[in-house]
Amino acid sequence: MKKRPTVGEILQAKGVSRRGFLKYCATTASILALPPSMIPRIAEAIENARRPSVIWLSFQECTGCTESLTRSAAPTVEGLIFDAISLDYHHTLQAAAGEQAEAARHAAMEENKGEYLVLVDGSIPLANKGYSTIAGMSNVDMLEETVAGAKAVVAIGSCAAFGGIPGADPNPTGAVSVMDLVTDKPVINVPGCPPIPMVMTAVLTQFLTFGTLPDLDKHGRPMAFYGTTIHDRCYRRPFYEQGKFAETFDDEGAKAGWCLYKLGCKGPITYNACATTKWNNGTSFPIEAGHPCLGCSEPGFWDMGGFYEPLSTGKFDSGERLAGAAAAGVALGVAAAAAGRRKQSKFAKEG
Amino acid sequence: MTTQQEVPTPASPFHGNVGPIVNEVVHALDKLLETDIPTTIDLASLPFGPGELEYLEATLGTGELSAELDALGTSRIRETAYPGVWWLEHRNAHDEVVGRYLEITRTPEILSSQDADIVVGRARLGDQIK
Numbered sequence: 001m002k003k004r005p006t007v008g009e010i011l012q013a014k015g016v017s018r019r020g021f022l023k024y025c026a027t028t029a030s031i032l033a034l035p036p037s038m039i040p041r042i043a044e045a046i047e048n049a050r051r052p053s054v055i056w057l058s059f060q061e062c063t064g065c066t067e068s069l070t071r072s073a074a075p076t077v078e079g080l081i082f083d084a085i086s087l088d089y090h091h092t093l094q095a096a097a098g099e100q101a102e103a104a105r106h107a108a109m110e111e112n113k114g115e116y117l118v119l120v121d122g123s124i125p126l127a128n129k130g131y132s133t134i135a136g137m138s139n140v141d142m143l144e145e146t147v148a149g150a151k152a153v154v155a156i157g158s159c160a161a162f163g164g165i166p167g168a169d170p171n172p173t174g175a176v177s178v179m180d181l182v183t184d185k186p187v188i189n190v191p192g193c194p195p196i197p198m199v200m201t202a203v204l205t206q207f208l209t210f211g212t213l214p215d216l217d218k219h220g221r222p223m224a225f226y227g228t229t230i231h232d233r234c235y236r237r238p239f240y241e242q243g244k245f246a247e248t249f250d251d252e253g254a255k256a257g258w259c260l261y262k263l264g265c266k267g268p269i270t271y272n273a274c275a276t277t278k279w280n281n282g283t284s285f286p287i288e289a290g291h292p293c294l295g296c297s298e299p300g301f302w303d304m305g306g307f308y309e310p311l312s313t314g315k316f317d318s319g320e321r322l323a324g325a326a327a328a329g330v331a332l333g334v335a336a337a338a339a340g341r342r343k344q345s346k347f348a349k350e351g
Numbered sequence: 352m353t354t355q356q357e358v359p360t361p362a363s364p365f366h367g368n369v370g371p372i373v374n375e376v377v378h379a380l381d382k383l384l385e386t387d388i389p390t391t392i393d394l395a396s397l398p399f400g401p402g403e404l405e406y407l408e409a410t411l412g413t414g415e416l417s418a419e420l421d422a423l424g425t426s427r428i429r430e431t432a433y434p435g436v437w438w439l440e441h442r443n444a445h446d447e448v449v450g451r452y453l454e455i456t457r458t459p460e461i462l463s464s465q466d467a468d469i470v471v472g473r474a475r476l477g478d479q480i481k
Contacts, residue, residue, distance in 0.1 A: 018465035019423030027450040036391035235400035238367045
């Protein structure tokens with residue numbers, strides 16, 4: 001295996017000062033959702049970290065996840081890609097094509113056997129292997145071949161993590177997720193449609209920094225970013241507690257920025273970091289733009305009923321989790337749930 | 352010693368997310384004075400509605416000292432109107448904000464000359480007088 005330079009060596013060669021390095025470490029701590037007190041340890045770890053090899057496989061996907069990552073303002077994501085990791089294979093970003101590209105993938109696998117990371121976006125069709133191929137190789141075969149020597153696999157986006165749109169009913173291609181196929185390696189799910197860029201870089205950064213993989217929840221998602229619901233961290237939460245809800249998209253409540261629960265917001269049962277990390281360089285997130293959370297980082301969210309039906313109509317998720325959401329909202333949440341049920345009855349009568 | 356009574360908790364005209372942070376700052380100032388232990392608050396991890404971050408910044412105001420750091424993009428380090436409370440904003444090479452912090456400390460570490468840089472600088476200066 002070629003000895004890769006450490007990040008400290010790379011930064012030194014680029015003439016980055018210690019101050020610059022400390023700044024890099026501070027933003028890295030922020031990305032990893034670690035307390036600032038961890039910055040000295042991060043600095044030590046990063047200085048001695050060696051660039052990991054990364055192979056990115058794109059299957060049944062829309063390239064939205066790559067678009068999201070490459071627009072990340074997270075600590076120099078361009079630096080992360082080009083300096084801190086060795087991105088050895090990525091259809092959209094690599095210059096090589098055809099046989100040369102496949103040769104690069106095989107070379108990276110050979111040189112970094114047992115150590116490289118495989119990132120996957122898109123689901124994998126099983127109904128017919130020919131539905132999606134790359135260089136004449138089916139997605140499932142390429143995944144199996146590439147993952148065989150990997151240290152871990154990161155499923156980027158809801159398609160790779162849970163099947164996503166291709167896997168939605170009636171699932172014409174027989175699409176499955178990465179974790180449906182990879183059972184002998186650690187699989188980290190980074191769902192979202194697309195995932196938050198910072199979350200994607202955080203997983204890579206943690207691996208780069210500490211050589212470890214993040215703690216995961218029951219759906220294989222990093223706890224640091226998927227440990228709390230959108231609702232838990234939503235700036236409109238105080239309105240939920242006060243029982244102030246927008247009833248339509250253009251009423252006074254909507255204009256005043258009140259809670260969007262009755263308009264179908266899935267924030268109470270959606271685990272993601274949008275409410276604090278936000279999008280577009282921290283500009284806002286869907287709820288801040290006046291639209292309910294769709295729950296895009298939850299398994300099977302496409303098939304969970306209407307996006308604009310309140311949670312209390314009971315279509316989106318199990319009663320167990322809804323009960324948790326209702327408990328968090330105490331009496332006012334219950335009132336909203338009752339209103340939602342009335343709305344559901346109205347739909348039923350009209351339907 | 353600074354107490355919670357001396358720094359008024361602002362009545363946020365927005366969603367009520369600013370007041371708790373100001374309270375946390377007050378507690379951090381107490382900790383700094385009593386134990387000399389600094390605190391850093393990562394503002395990226397907290398919920399803010401439209402205008403609330405600007406409201407927090409305006410609430411804390413501007414103090415006597417500000418500095419600009421040019422390393423991997425620009426950083427602005429400014430003491431607020433409350434001594435010991437510093438507002439730090441890190442930007443990347445594309446001038447995008449990549450980190451925003453409140454540091455409750457006497458001097459933010461990033462303002463100090465670092466040993467590693469001093470060693471390199473000393474060598475450069477030595478070369479000049481050869």
